[in-house]
Amino acid sequence: MDHTKAFNAALKEIAAGGSSEVSELSPLAREKTAAEPFRAIDHLGVTVPDLPAAARFFEQAFGASTLYEVKTPDEEPQAGREAERQLGLTEGTKIVHMRLMRLGDGPCLELFQIADGEQRPAPQLQDLGLTHFGLYVDDMDAAIAAFENAGGELLEGPHPLAAVEDKGDNAGIYGRAPWGMLIEFLTYPDGIDYPNDAPTIRWTPRP
Structure with missing residues (x-):
């Protein structure tokens, strides 16, 4: 544009290093990208065969950090009709270990180790x-x-x-x-x- 050319020409006289450079900017993000009362994804649930081994993998591969134990193996498993109804578990399934991990600037990982329930690959x-x-x-x-x-x-x-x-x-x-x-x-x-019609980035x- 003519005004940009004039601006760059003027900078040659007053700015160290000469004229400016033009950089493309991303579209501005909308402040809200979810409907009330939702904010964003808080965590992802990951069921693993061996929770301590899986946690070590996330630590070694990605630098993830353990935040806290939700359920330790020493505690009574989460099981029974109430747990089955609340969590959609099949009959007899037990949650024996749960841990919350943080992986960078994003959702946490909630790790589950399950016993006595049918599992798919x-x-x-x-x-x-x-x-x-x-x-x-x-x-x-x-x-x-x-x-x-x-x-x-x-x-x-x-x-x-x-x-x-x-x-x-x-x-x-x-x-x-x-x-x-x-x-x-x-x-x-x-x-x-x-x-051009993207609502946000x-x-x-x-x-």
Whole structure:
């Protein structure tokens, strides 16, 4: 625009280093992105075969921190008709260990260890319901190395992101935790081409 050219020309006379540079800005986020009375996702529930081992994996792979024990193995299991009705457990299922962990600037992880209930394998991406969580990473190579060193198994990649996310060095890769759960790593340092009618921008963890 003419006024931008005039502004840059004037800066050459008064600013150290010459004229300014123009940087694209992301659209402004709406203050509210959920209906009252909802705020945001507080935690994700993850059922694991061995809770201490799973917690060590999250600590070693991602630097997650244990906040507190919700239920220790020394306490009476959470079980019976009341628990079955409240939590949707099948008859005879017992919750024997629960722990809350924090993983960066995002929802907490609530880990469950279950006994005496029928369990299915970890879901695949094509299964219904929550299939994985995605972690934003600043260094894909370092994330991959930490994940594998902690016992995770990577799928093929890294690969470009899709559609409006496919720009420059943006990339992602999926892997499996030792008990089979899918976890995704993604990074989009080159931004996202939001459609003009996007109501807000994507939530991204703080650096």
